[in-house]
Amino acid sequence: MASDNVKDLTGRDQGPEEDDPEEEEEEEEEEEEEELVDPIEETKEKCSEGCVDIKKKLDDCTDMVNENRGRPGENCADELYAYIHCVDACVSRVLLKKLK
Helix, strand or coil, X not given: XXXXXXXXXXXXXXXXXXXXXXXXXXXXXXXXXXXXXXXXXXXXHHHHHCCXXXXXXXXXXXXXXXXXXXXXXXXXXXXXXXXXHHHHHHHHHHHHHXXX
C-alpha cells in the first residue's frame, strides 16, 4: 500500500502530501484556455468558399509554374495576393461585426 506521506531528500517523513492551491489554480486556467477557440480559423474557411474563382486562378497558375509551362521566372504572386486579399477582406468584415 502506497503512503501519502512526502519524504525529503534524506528520506525522512515530512507528513501527508498537501495539494498546492497555486497548482490547482494553474490547472483550472489551463482547462479554461483549452476550451477557448479562435474564431478566425473557422471564419477563414467559410470566407475561402466565397473566393473560389480567385483560388482557381491561383491553383491554375501554380500548376502552370510547377509544370514549367509559363515564362521563365514567372510566379503567381499577383494571384496569391488577390486570394489573400479576398479572404482577409471577408474575415475582417465578419470579425468586426462580432466585435460590435
